[in-house]
Amino acid sequence: MNSSILKISNLKKDFGKGEIIFNEFDLTLQKKNTAIFGPNGCGKTTLLRIISGLDQSYTGNITFKDSPIKDNVGFGYAFQNPYKFLFPWMTSFENIIFPLKIKSTDREISQRLVTKLLTDFNLDIPLNSYPYQLSTGQCQLLVFLRSIIDSPDLLLLDEPFSNLDYLNRTRILFNLAARKNLPVTIFVSHTIDEAIIFADELIILGDKPAKIIGRVLIPFNRSKRNPELLSSLKFNEVKSSCIKLLKQYII
Amino acid sequence: MKYFLFTFVFLVSIWALLSYSNIINSLLLPHPHQVFLYIYQGFFTTQIFYKPLLQTITSTLLSFLVGSFLGVLLGIIGGYYKKLYRVLELPLDFFRSLPSLLLIPLSVLFFGIGPLASFSVISFSVFVYVFINSAYGIKYNKASFSEIGKLYKIDKIREFWLILLPSILPNIFAGIKMGFSIAFIVTIGSEMLIGHSGLGGRIIDSYMIFNTKEVFSIIIIVGMFGYFGNKILNVLEKKFIHWKGY
Structure with a gap:
């Protein structure tokens, strides 16, 4: 029997007004890195909010590593809208280490973890500035760094790099994909390329209500992925197999 | 400048x-020079302005501080306990709509002619504004900020100090700024009504004997106090709530 990393069964969720987001929705994740791709409004963000426990008005079962998902799972969550989810009265540094602060982590250790993360991803963010002094892209990076600073069990990334330029986005994704000790990650993306760079498996969702249109295994060894992949023939083969699944939406 | x-x-x-x-x-x-001279003398030779100015400042600041303190404290509690807020909503909205000076006669009947009569009215009017603003802050607190705390399973105490309190500081400060203006207006007003004390009482006295030099002097002094009081509050706001508006 295959043991699942994350299993969602019989999920039902609506926002009232007869708008059904999920109806008897089932999803089982077996790979460590999963990318979810789908049209706007199909319920990707709602799904992440349900998994993280921020939205609890649903029915259905969710298990993480074969036991019910609840308080013992540590979450990291890179929210889609960075300005809404950064504390404007805290500096960049304070925002990043917020999860550590909740756990009363020693400040020196926090400092070291931040420095290490910035070196790992080769990022330069003014740590003593406030979010309103930074660009949207930099704010998104803060939210992203906060989501991984305390090594969560389950990392939820909701369009985490949408405001970064192409080069930076690609570089960080390759870096993230090859990262050691990367937690189980669900990565919501609007771009197929990004999903292929990052994930072990790509899940394509349709909408109204949400359903799985297709699943594509990404046949590249994650630790060996590098930017040359983007121009390889195989990359394009995987990409076109994804696009085939989306045909009905494109035409 | x-x-x-x-x-x-x-x-x-x-x-x-x-x-x-x-x-x-x-x-x-x-004439301008007469008025400026009068102000100068009032402070440095005849010294007629010291006592009333001190009375006005003391009365304003004391009731402002007490009213603000109680307003923030109860406002936060009121924001947390929706039922308490609902119970208080009607009387608070009523008194907010009421020009506070209207309460002076009643207050004098209760507390007699003395500092307590005006103090109670002034601090109450400050309280109403600060309370409403603080409670609104908690009540309409940005859900996304609390969600970050919830994600990391923050406890109630830290949630208050790290998230809730900073996030309502702009509201609290808006209430406090309004409270200062109210405290000042009602202080001067009650001094004019009850009389014989503060710059408000003094201006009535000088007007009675047609001492327009003094009337003008008092207007300038009172105006300066209000002006710089507000300026100081603005500076404090910029310093402590530097993120306001973002």
């Missing part, structure tokens, strides 16, 4: 023109 000086000189020039040319009778509009 350049514009500030320009406007100041411009206004005093108009005043001087109207007054020195006798377009307006100097009994009604005293």
